[in-house]
Amino acid sequence: MKQSDSDKNLSLLKQVYSEILILRRNELGYTQKEAAEKCGITTKQYSNIERRECLPGSQTSSNMKIALGIDLNKVVDLAVEKGYVVTDKYK
Numbered sequence: 001m002k003q004s005d006s007d008k009n010l011s012l013l014k015q016v017y018s019e020i021l022i023l024r025r026n027e028l029g030y031t032q033k034e035a036a037e038k039c040g041i042t043t044k045q046y047s048n049i050e051r052r053e054c055l056p057g058s059q060t061s062s063n064m065k066i067a068l069g070i071d072l073n074k075v076v077d078l079a080v081e082k083g084y085v086v087t088d089k090y091k
Contacts, residue, residue, distance in 0.1 A: 009084055014052040016079045021050050024068050038067035 003011075025035045036046035040063050041056075048054050056064060064070045076084075 009079075010055075011052075012079050012082050012084050013055055013075075016075055016082065017055060018050050018052045020070060020075060020078070021046075021064070021068070024070060025050075028068065030068075035068060039063045040067075 021035070025032070028035075030038070032046050032050065033043045036043045039046065039060060041060055045060070049056055049060075061070075061072060065072055
């Protein structure tokens, strides 16, 4: 069964968020628990994002940007580099 573009996009975004979070958390020397606390979410929620089980919501993304210095433009750029398919769905 062929994976749809939207499924590929979701998988790519999860992968990119995970890679960036792990890299940034390690750069800062935080445990998952410490990073989660700084972002205002539970350790379980944070862990789920790092394990590619879900994407952060808009408020959590905003908190991550502030607390961990995650550049959301970098997330999008990396996703596009890895094959994120831009559609005209939202035009």
